[in-house]
Amino acid sequence: MRPTEPSIPPSPLGLSHAQYLSACSDLGIHAKRASEMYHKAFRDGLLPEPHAPQPIAQTLTEETPEGLTTKFLTTVPGTTKGPLAGDPNASTLEVESVVIPMLTRSGRRTFTLCVSSQVGCAMGCGFCETAQMGLIRSLTVSEIVGQWFNARHTLGNNIANIVFMGMGEPMDNLDAVLQAVDILTDHHGASIPMSKVTISTVGRIDGIRVFGERIAEPGWKRLGLAISVNAPNDEIRDELMPINRGMPMAELQQALLDLPMVRTRKICFEYVLIPGVNDQQDHARQLAAFLRPWASTPDRPVPNGLVNLIPYNPRRNSPWPAPEESAVEAFMSWLIEEGLFVKRRRTKGRSAMAACGQLGAAHIRKRRFVELSTPTGDA
Numbered sequence: 001m002r003p004t005e006p007s008i009p010p011s012p013l014g015l016s017h018a019q020y021l022s023a024c025s026d027l028g029i030h031a032k033r034a035s036e037m038y039h040k041a042f043r044d045g046l047l048p049e050p051h052a053p054q055p056i057a058q059t060l061t062e063e064t065p066e067g068l069t070t071k072f073l074t075t076v077p078g079t080t081k082g083p084l085a086g087d088p089n090a091s092t093l094e095v096e097s098v099v100i101p102m103l104t105r106s107g108r109r110t111f112t113l114c115v116s117s118q119v120g121c122a123m124g125c126g127f128c129e130t131a132q133m134g135l136i137r138s139l140t141v142s143e144i145v146g147q148w149f150n151a152r153h154t155l156g157n158n159i160a161n162i163v164f165m166g167m168g169e170p171m172d173n174l175d176a177v178l179q180a181v182d183i184l185t186d187h188h189g190a191s192i193p194m195s196k197v198t199i200s201t202v203g204r205i206d207g208i209r210v211f212g213e214r215i216a217e218p219g220w221k222r223l224g225l226a227i228s229v230n231a232p233n234d235e236i237r238d239e240l241m242p243i244n245r246g247m248p249m250a251e252l253q254q255a256l257l258d259l260p261m262v263r264t265r266k267i268c269f270e271y272v273l274i275p276g277v278n279d280q281q282d283h284a285r286q287l288a289a290f291l292r293p294w295a296s297t298p299d300r301p302v303p304n305g306l307v308n309l310i311p312y313n314p315r316r317n318s319p320w321p322a323p324e325e326s327a328v329e330a331f332m333s334w335l336i337e338e339g340l341f342v343k344r345r346r347t348k349g350r351s352a353m354a355a356c357g358q359l360g361a362a363h364i365r366k367r368r369f370v371e372l373s374t375p376t377g378d379a
């Protein structure tokens with residue numbers, strides 16, 4: 001009789017603890033050993049043989065007042081489909097992630113990890129660097145969780161928050177994103193609190209409905225939601241964000257109002273302020289009218305929505321400059337006068353092209369520009 005080969009355990013990065021134990025059990029691996037492997041992977045950064053973290057191709061850093069912002073590129077397998085099909089240079093792709101330092105009110109430094117859910121993006125937002133690439137492919141669950149693994153264990157950052165605001169539209173890859181959230185919040189693993197995870201969307205109404213169903217389940221109600229609004233009305237939003245042509249603002253507003261009332265977290269509304277496009281006082285009034293259900297009122301002095309005002313970071317070949325400081329201050333004060341709770345996002349990583357709306361691998365983008373005469377969906 002031949003001796004039995006020892007079973008090769010699966011990688012823990014794509015599975016919750018319960019799923020890992022079940023997958024290992026199918027392979028004849030004892031639950032105790034499987035659980036130990038899972039803990040070692042997530043807590044000590046030691047993946048079971050023969051698994052290894054996805055390689056980091058490059059890191060770029062920039063000093064900010066809060067600490068070091070780090071953008072890193074992870075290498076993942078390429079694709080035979082999409083805009084890079086047949087391209088011999090596309091046998092590997094790069095996924096971009098950013099580790100952003102934050103100082104808490106008490107002065108403690110924590111890090112937020114901005115993860116990508118896709119390589120490239122199909123949404124075509126006009127202000128966004130990633131849109132220039134088109135969608136190359138969606139990431140797998142383990143490629144999403146692998147970004148956390150590299151940020152935490154390969155680069156050694158203490159990650160307190162996770163935002164799905166990197167390359168891609170998370171609701172275009174929602175099954176994988178929700179499974180990744182399940183793993184990242186698993187108390188046997190990365191143990192990130194659900195209240196520290198945020199999914200950001202351009203406003204895919206079908207995805208918002210699925211999100212609503214999920215947050216009604218036990219343990220999920222504190223999952224964060226951010227909506228990229230970026231425009232005060234349909235006319236401007238149609239131009240900036242092609243998604244709006246099929247899913248206009250009134251429908252988006254209704255989908256958000258339909259979310260179950262179990263929520264205990266504010267919805268975050270992202271607004272990229274672009275000079276000459278969406279920065280006038282009348283725009284602030286129209287935006288406030290759209291956000292009225294989430295503003296403060298005499299009955300609800302604490303608003304249940306938060307506007308995150310983001311000064312535009314010019315993408316390469318941008319038709320628009322960054323806004324003047326005075327324009328950002330003025331827009332912010334108009335929104336506050338309207339009863340909205342507004343935070344201004346400080347721009348970090350602009351020189352490393354790691355700031356919001358600037359993720360996109362230059363060499364892939366360049367190749368795409370050669371292949372196609374017009375960038376997909378760019379408004």
Ligand code: SF4
Nearest residue numbers: 121123125128131168
């Ligand atoms: S802003 Fe987000 S959804 Fe829009 S194109 Fe860029 S990555 Fe895609």
